[in-house]
Amino acid sequence: MDRIKILLVDDEHEFVTTLAERLELRNMKATIAMDGETALGHIENDPPQVVVLDVMMPGLGGLEVLEKIKAIDSKIQVILLTGHGATKDGIRGMQLGAFDYLIKPIDIEELVKKLNEAVKGMI
Amino acid sequence: MNNLKRREVAFFGKITAGVTHEINNILAIIQESSGLMEDILEITDNNAFPHKDKFIKSLNRVNGQIQRGIDIVARLNWFAHSPDHCPANLDLNEITEQMALLASRFARLKNIVLESDPSDPPLNIKSDPIWLIMALFESIEILLGVIDSGGKIILSSQKKQNRCVYSRKIHKCINL
Numbered sequence: 001m002d003r004i005k006i007l008l009v010d011d012e013h014e015f016v017t018t019l020a021e022r023l024e025l026r027n028m029k030a031t032i033a034m035d036g037e038t039a040l041g042h043i044e045n046d047p048p049q050v051v052v053l054d055v056m057m058p059g060l061g062g063l064e065v066l067e068k069i070k071a072i073d074s075k076i077q078v079i080l081l082t083g084h085g086a087t088k089d090g091i092r093g094m095q096l097g098a099f100d101y102l103i104k105p106i107d108i109e110e111l112v113k114k115l116n117e118a119v120k121g122m123i
Numbered sequence: 124m125n126n127l128k129r130r131e132v133a134f135f136g137k138i139t140a141g142v143t144h145e146i147n148n149i150l151a152i153i154q155e156s157s158g159l160m161e162d163i164l165e166i167t168d169n170n171a172f173p174h175k176d177k178f179i180k181s182l183n184r185v186n187g188q189i190q191r192g193i194d195i196v197a198r199l200n201w202f203a204h205s206p207d208h209c210p211a212n213l214d215l216n217e218i219t220e221q222m223a224l225l226a227s228r229f230a231r232l233k234n235i236v237l238e239s240d241p242s243d244p245p246l247n248i249k250s251d252p253i254w255l256i257m258a259l260f261e262s263i264e265i266l267l268g269v270i271d272s273g274g275k276i277i278l279s280s281q282k283k284q285n286r287c288v289y290s291r292k293i294h295k296c297i298n299l
Contacts, residue, residue: 012148018155025162056144083144084200105151105193108158 003029004119007048009039009065010081011057019052022108028115036060040068043076050077050099050118052111055089063093070097077118081106132206132253139203143196150196154189157182198224205252213248213255215280215287216241222256223278226263234272237263240279246287259289 006023010016011034020030031048033039036059039051051069055062066078080093080101090101099118102111161182169175201221216239223239230237259278266276281290 012152014152015148015155018152018159022155022159022162025159025166083147084197085140085143085204104147105154105189108155 003027004050004115005048006030006115007033007039007042007051009033009036009051009057009062010054011035012054019108023112023115026108026112028112036062036065036068039065040072043069043072047073047076049122050079050115052079052081052115053098054081054104055086055093055101056083063089063096066093066096066098075122077122079111079114079118129206129209136203136206140200143200143203146192146196147200150189150192153185154193157185157189194224202256205256209251209253210249211252213250213252215246215248215289218252218255218259219278219280219289222259222263226260229264230267230276233267233270235267235270236275238275238277240277242280242282246280246282248287262289 006028008016008020008023008030009032010019013034016032016034020032023030031042031046033042036057039053040060042048043051053062053065053069057065060068062080066080069076069078074097077099078093078097080090080098081104082090082093082101083104087101087103090098090103093101099121100114102114161179164172164175164178164182167175172178198221202225219239220241223237227237263276263278270276279290281288
C-alpha cells in the first residue's frame, strides 16, 4: 500500500517536526511547512493527499490557507488544528470544506484515524 | 457592570486567553516529544535498552502531568473567554462543572471535596456570565469558610417555579 502523503502546517517548529517524525514511524510520508505561503508553494509543486493545518498562524491564517488550498485542488483533504475555545473556527473550517478538525494538543492515534478516513473520503 | 469595568474584565480575559494558547502550544510540544520517545521505545528491543521499563514508567508520569496541564489550561481558557459575550446563553451544567474544577484547589487546601452534579435535563439561561461565575465562586468561598476539614460540597442547578437556582449538598458540615 502506498504511504499517505501529508503536509503538516504549523508555526511551532518543534511541534511540527516531532509530529512529522511520529507519522513517519507510522509509515506515512510527512512534509512540513511553518507558514501558509510555504504550504501553498508545497501544494502547487508536490500536492499531498491530506493537509494538517493549524488555524492560528502568523501571516496567512489557517482558514484563509484552507480556502486557497480548496481553490487549487478541492480534492485535497484538510484537517484543521484548533485551540481550546476556538471550536467555532473548526466548525467554520468544515463549512469551508475542511474534512474535520482536532483540538490541540492532539492524540496521535486519533490523528492517524482521521488521516486514514480523509484519504478514504478522497476515493 | 459599567462599560469601564467590562473593558477591564475583557482585557484580563484577552491576555489570559492568549497566554493559555501559548501554554497549550508548549504542552503540545512536550506531549509529541514524549510520544516520540514512547514510539522509539516500542520498536526497540528490550535487551538493547537497559532500564527500558523505568523509562516507560517515567514517560507515563510525564504523560499524566501533561494531561493534567492540558485540563487546567482548558479550564483557564474557558474562564478567560467567559466575558466574550454578554448577555450569553449559558449552560448551567457546564458552568457548575467548570467552577467546581476551577475552585477545587481552594477546596483542596482546606481538605474539602468540591464536586458538581449535573441536572437532567440540562438548564440554560441567558445572563451575564461574569456576574454568574462571580456569584457562584463567592458562594463556594463562603461554604469553604464554614465547613470543617474532611467535608464535601456538591453543586448542582435546579429549576424551581420557573426559576433556575443553584443548590448545594453539604456533608459533614458542623460549624454552620
